[in-house]
Amino acid sequence: MKLRSFWLAAxxxxxxxxxxxxxQLLWGPMLGYRSHREVFLSLEVKNAKSITLDYWLxxxxxxxxxxxxxxxxVTPAGGQIVQFRPGMLELxxxxxxxxxxxxxxxxxxxxxxxxxxxxxxxxTPPPNFSFLVGSCLYINEPRFDRPGDGYGxxxxxxxxxxxxxxxxxxxxxxxxxxxxxxxxxxxxxxxxVQHDRSIPxxxxxxxxxxxxxxxxxxxxxxxxxxxxxxxKDEALAIFKANWGNPSYGERDNPGVYTKWYWSDAAFIxxxxxxxxxxxxxxxxxxxxxxxxxxxxxxxxxxxxxxxQTQGHYTFKxxxxxxxxxxxxxxxxxxxxxxREREELLQFIAQHNITGVVFLTGDVHHSGVYRRKVGETWxxxxxxxxxxxxxxxxxxxxxxxxxxxxxxxxxxxxNFVQVRVTGEGAERALVVTCTDKQGIQRFEHTIKATxxxxxxxxxxxxxxx
Numbered sequence: 001m002k003l004r005s006f007w008l009a010a011x012x013x014x015x016x017x018x019x020x021x022x023x024q025l026l027w028g029p030m031l032g033y034r035s036h037r038e039v040f041l042s043l044e045v046k047n048a049k050s051i052t053l054d055y056w057l058x059x060x061x062x063x064x065x066x067x068x069x070x071x072x073x074v075t076p077a078g079g080q081i082v083q084f085r086p087g088m089l090e091l092x093x094x095x096x097x098x099x100x101x102x103x104x105x106x107x108x109x110x111x112x113x114x115x116x117x118x119x120x121x122x123x124t125p126p127p128n129f130s131f132l133v134g135s136c137l138y139i140n141e142p143r144f145d146r147p148g149d150g151y152g153x154x155x156x157x158x159x160x161x162x163x164x165x166x167x168x169x170x171x172x173x174x175x176x177x178x179x180x181x182x183x184x185x186x187x188x189x190x191x192x193v194q195h196d197r198s199i200p201x202x203x204x205x206x207x208x209x210x211x212x213x214x215x216x217x218x219x220x221x222x223x224x225x226x227x228x229x230x231x232k233d234e235a236l237a238i239f240k241a242n243w244g245n246p247s248y249g250e251r252d253n254p255g256v257y258t259k260w261y262w263s264d265a266a267f268i269x270x271x272x273x274x275x276x277x278x279x280x281x282x283x284x285x286x287x288x289x290x291x292x293x294x295x296x297x298x299x300x301x302x303x304x305x306x307x308q309t310q311g312h313y314t315f316k317x318x319x320x321x322x323x324x325x326x327x328x329x330x331x332x333x334x335x336x337x338x339r340e341r342e343e344l345l346q347f348i349a350q351h352n353i354t355g356v357v358f359l360t361g362d363v364h365h366s367g368v369y370r371r372k373v374g375e376t377w378x379x380x381x382x383x384x385x386x387x388x389x390x391x392x393x394x395x396x397x398x399x400x401x402x403x404x405x406x407x408x409x410x411x412x413x414n415f416v417q418v419r420v421t422g423e424g425a426e427r428a429l430v431v432t433c434t435d436k437q438g439i440q441r442f443e444h445t446i447k448a449t450x451x452x453x454x455x456x457x458x459x460x461x462x463x464x
Contacts, residue, residue, distance in 0.1 A: 023048025023101040026079055027197045029108060030206035032244015033260060034168070036117045038087040039210075040244035041097070044079045044194065048072065048101050053084045055097040058113065077190035081241045092118035110162075110207030117262075121312055126264035126427075130419040132161055132209075135172040135216065135321070135361025136385030139196040144179045151177070154413045155201040156436045157386045161415050162205040164434075168262070169209055170269075171243075172361035172383065173216025173321030183221050186234050193242050213243045214256050214269040216321030216362050217332065224332050226278040236274065245269070253295045259303055264427070265420060266307040268300060269319040279336045291322075291337040297344065304353050314427050314448050315420070319359040325369045325380040326404075328397045332362070349374030354452035357381060357429070364391045366416055366433050368408040368444050369401070376452030381431055383416035408433070410441045422448075424455040 028043025045051060049071055056064040065086070072080040089095065094115045099106050120127055134157070140150035161169065176196040182188040196202075219239070221229040229235070239256055240248050249255035255271035275293030283289040292300070300318070307313045318324075323333040324341060334341040348356055356373075358380040369380040380403075393411035398404060413436040422428050427448040433441040 022104060023051070023080075025101060025106050026194060027203065028206055029097075029099055029106075029110075029112075030244065031114055031210045033212065033246040034114070034117055034210050035246070035260075036091050036119060037089050038085060039089065039095075039114050039116065040083065040085055040246075041114070042081060042083045042242075042244055043099065044081045044197065045072070045101055046079050048080055048082075050100075050102055051082045052100045053086070053097060054100075055086055055095050055114075057090060058094045058096050075190045075194070075241070076187040077194045079190075079194050083241075083244070089116045091116060108207055109203035110205075112207075120263070125423045126312075126314065128419070128421045129263050129265075130164070130166045130417055131262070132164060132166045132169040132415055132417050133172060133359050133361075133381060133383040134161065134169065134386045134415040135383060136174040136364055136388040137196070138174075138177045138385070138388035139199055141179075141195055144181045146179075151389055152387050153389055154387050154436045155199065156438075157413055157415050157434075158201040158205050160434060160436070160438050162208050164417055166209050166417060169205070169211050170267070170317075170319055170359060171211065171213035172319055172359060173214055173272075174218040174361065174385075174388070175213055175215065177218040177388070178221060180222075183229075183231065186231060189231060189234060189238055193238055197242065211243065212245055212258075212260065212267065212269065213239075214258075214271065214319055214321060215239060215273060217273060220273040224279060225273065226276050227274060229273075232274060249274075250295075250299070253299075255296065257296055257299070261307075261313070263420065264313055265315040265317060266303075266313045267317045267319065268303050270300065270321075271296060272321040277337075279330070279332045283337065283339060289337060289339070291334060291340055297340060300344065301347050304348070304356075305351060308351070308353050313355070314453050315355040315357060315429070315451070316353065317357050317359055321360070322362045323360045323369075323380070323382060324358045325371050325378070326398060326401050328401045345371075345373050345378065348378065352452070354454070355448060356451065357446070359383070363398075364388060364411075365393045365396070365398075366408070366410040366414050366441075367393075367398070368405040368431060368442075368446075369403040370405060371403050377450050379446055379451070381416060381418065383414070383433075385413055386415060387413055405444060408442045408444055410435065412436065412441070414441065425449055425453075427453065427455075 023045045026044040032040030052068045138152035140152040182192045245258045247258045255274040257271040259268040277289045330336045361384040393409040419430040429446040432443045
């Protein structure tokens with residue numbers, strides 16, 4: 001009996017050790033890009049040996065497929081970021097999924113499902129959709145923050161955003177804020193993202209819609225840095241590990257810039273820091289001063305020509321961390337790099353690029369801007385801040401900017417939703433701003449025809 005008791009105790013102890021060593025979920029699952037036949041999912045775990053994704057067509061469990069990752073690499077912050085890209089999926093279909101960590105099913109804060117893109121091109125009018133725009137999310141961590149009141153003011157915007165029913169969210173930079181104790185080391189950089197991404201208020205938002213992102217200064221490095229930041233390559237690796245964009249820069253020109261397509265809209269996100277010259281340089285005496293750099297600017301021009309020629313895309317959204325059209329405040333905005341700005345606007349006018357709307361963040365207030373370019377209008381939607389402190393817009397010189405659409409400046413924590421609706425000449429963007437109390441602060445409609453759009457005559461031609 002004593003021997004039997006000994007072995008029973010030893011077995012129970014071994015089981016306890018196995019249980020204690022099972023991996024844990026830190027954040028996620030998060031939905032990244034979506035396409036006709038592929039999607040992206042990611043999560044971060046800790047002390048995990050095996051992570052499995054099972055997915056199947058809704059209502060058809062017999063179609064289940066499985067992807068597994070064994071002993072994923074450990075980051076300098078001690079986590080393990082796992083990325084899945086289930087491919088060769090059915091067009092326009094809904095899938096359910098289940099993730100297990102070391103054999104244990106995880107509980108997701110959002111419904112465990114995703115949907116592929118419908119093949120509407122040459123077949124039907126473009127589907128309506130909506131997306132969110134946000135930037136400047138500061139999550140307090142007092143031992144690393146500056147003394148005094150925390151710079152992070154709310155997390156309510158994250159919970160409200162998750163309830164909007166939007167298809168995806170575009171994060172426009174300062175998606176986390178590196179502190180002095182973070183950007184002095186590689187492990188510090190990795191810690192910041194893990195800490196902020198793991199907060200409870202984030203989890204439903206990550207899983208209930210798809211996410212795309214670019215960066216600004218605080219999720220690239222220190223405040224208002226330039227291309228000399230010593231950990232810029234590590235910052236890029238961290239960004240790529242924590243977001244699910246379809247691409248990042250080009251093979252011989254790294255960065256976070258990317259593009260994707262959703263219904264009749266092309267989205268082009270720019271990288272405003274990897275190649276940025278210091279904003280304090282005088283561009284009147286420094287002829288080569290750039291924010292994007294020549295290679296990236298030419299890539300943007302070619303991308304605009306491509307989507308204009310394809311004919312499917314009513315709207316061309318260009319996302320950038322810092323503001324583009326405003327002219328009264330310089331600093332890190334494109335007012336301090338206006339040669340690039342004017343070159344791009346001239347190119348848009350010269351080639352009759354229609355439907356251009358800039359999406360920007362950074363400035364701790366939201367608003368809508370517009371400028372006449374050639375025979376049409378170019379708009380800018382600024383969305384900031386999600387959670388960081390806001391500016392008193394009434395005391396800002398931007399109130400007097402001729403480009404501001406009156407009644408759209410909001411100096412409070414908020415996010416912006418853009419609904420793309422209507423058919424043909426009635427296609428339009430309905431832009432709304434919601435603050436941290438859930439109150440709608442403005443609604444503004446931008447008609448596609450205001451952006452120079454002329455509905456094309458659809459044919460079944462495949463081109464030459």
